[in-house]
Amino acid sequence: xxxxxxxxxxxxxxxxxxxxxxxxxxxxxxxxxxxxxxxxxxxxxxxxxxxxxxxxxxxxxxxxxxxxxxxxxxxxxxxxxxxxxxxxxxxxxxxxxxxxxxxxxxxxxxxxxxxxxxxxxxxxxxxxxxxxxxxxxxxxxxxxxxxxxxxxxxxxxxxxxxxxxxxxxxxxxxxxxxxxxxxxxxxxxxxxxxxxxxxxxxxxxxxxxxxxxxxxxxxxxxxxxxxxxxxxxxxxxxxxxxxxxxxxxxxxxxxxxxxxxxxxxxxxxxxxxxxxx
Numbered sequence: 001x002x003x004x005x006x007x008x009x010x011x012x013x014x015x016x017x018x019x020x021x022x023x024x025x026x027x028x029x030x031x032x033x034x035x036x037x038x039x040x041x042x043x044x045x046x047x048x049x050x051x052x053x054x055x056x057x058x059x060x061x062x063x064x065x066x067x068x069x070x071x072x073x074x075x076x077x078x079x080x081x082x083x084x085x086x087x088x089x090x091x092x093x094x095x096x097x098x099x100x101x102x103x104x105x106x107x108x109x110x111x112x113x114x115x116x117x118x119x120x121x122x123x124x125x126x127x128x129x130x131x132x133x134x135x136x137x138x139x140x141x142x143x144x145x146x147x148x149x150x151x152x153x154x155x156x157x158x159x160x161x162x163x164x165x166x167x168x169x170x171x172x173x174x175x176x177x178x179x180x181x182x183x184x185x186x187x188x189x190x191x192x193x194x195x196x197x198x199x200x201x202x203x204x205x206x207x208x209x210x211x212x213x214x215x216x217x218x219x220x221x222x223x224x225x226x227x228x229x230x231x232x233x234x235x236x237x238x239x240x241x242x243x244x245x246x247x248x249x250x251x252x253x254x255x256x257x258x259x260x261x262x263x264x265x266x267x268x269x270x271x272x273x274x275x276x277x
Contacts (some may be wrong), residue, residue: 003082004186004222006040006061009033013113013122015040015096015105016059019186024059025072027102027116032059041182041222043085049129052084052105058116062103069103070117076103086131096131097124105131140178140219143197143271144170150254150262152176152238152247152271153195160195161208163244163257168195176235176271184224185269188247189215194257197221198245205245208257213245223247223269235271239264 005019009032016024016032023031042052042061051065055076061084062068068075086096086105095108099115099122106113112121142156146168153160159167178188178197187201193209204212223238237250241262247269248254248262256262 003044003084004041004181004220006042007032008040008107011114013106013108013110015061015107017054017061018059022059024055025057026114027072027119028114040184043087044082046085046087048085048087049131050083050085052086053078054081054084056080061105063098063105064103066103070101070115072116086129088129088131094130094132097122098128098131099123100125100128140180140221141175143176143178144168145173145176145249147171147173148255150249152197152249154190154197155195157192157195160191161193162255163194163208164255174235178221178271179224180219180221182222182224184222186220186222188221188223189213190218190221191215192217197247199240199247200245203245206243206256206258223271236269238269238271240269 005017006015007018009016009026011028011033012026026032051063052061053064055062055071056079057073057077058071062076064078096105097108099106101117101123102115106122115122142154143152144155146153146162148164148169149162153168155170162168187199188197189200191198191207191213193214194207198205198213200215207213238247239250241248241256241264243258243263244256254262
């Protein structure tokens with residue numbers, strides 16, 4: 001069991017919960033910032049180190065086994081928090097560490113981050129546990145690649161609308177499966193107008209149909225990044241278009257409903273699929 005909606009703050013490099021629509025308090029000042037990066041699922045049971053809690057003031061994750069630590073808004077408060085369990089093995093993304101000063105969790109490959117205790121760097125012992133954030137879950141089939149616009153769309157309802165005109169064309173596409181749980185970035189949604197997949201965290205993007213995408217009736221899909229170990233067949237080189245908020249294949253720049261080609265530069269997403277024989 002796990003809870004999705006956790007994200008790495010690009011300012012302080014700490015782990016915070018973004019699933020309730022608040023940016024919390026960042027020790028570097030202001031709210032946490034997520035940008036377009038991976039979202040994580042954190043276990044609430046199973047093997048690993050227990051006594052991790054969510055702070056309802058700063059939205060950060062901290063270890064409550066020693067003390068309530070230090071929050072950018074004074075001490076942490078764990079009221080309403082689930083009891084989280086962090087694993088030190090298994091599939092997922094490693095190099096998450098516990099700060100012995102503020103009791104928070106932070107990501108080490110990008111640097112030592114910023115600690116709310118003294119606004120200096122986080123502190124950890126190399127011999128401390130190296131935590132792995134991961135998750136699991138089944139997926140929804142009937143997703144296809146459109147070779148006209150390079151986008152991903154859902155065929156379970158209809159062929160949708162393609163920004164290149166007419167409906168999407170799945171000719172030659174393998175069948176893709178999208179997960180609604182597990183490790184990765186949440187807030188990806190199905191548009192009920194064009195049947196395309198888009199990222200709903202920033203805004204509703206642009207749709208080939210009039211106005212913006214419409215997410216009514218959509219599940220909350222989770223996209224993995226190719227940096228995370230996965231089981232089975234996964235195809236990488238999918239990107240978030242910063243103009244329309246849609247997902248497109250990086251083999252070329254496709255066609256964007258805003259006009260011109262898609263513009264990427266985001267994470268390299270990986271989607272489960274079955275090869276055609």
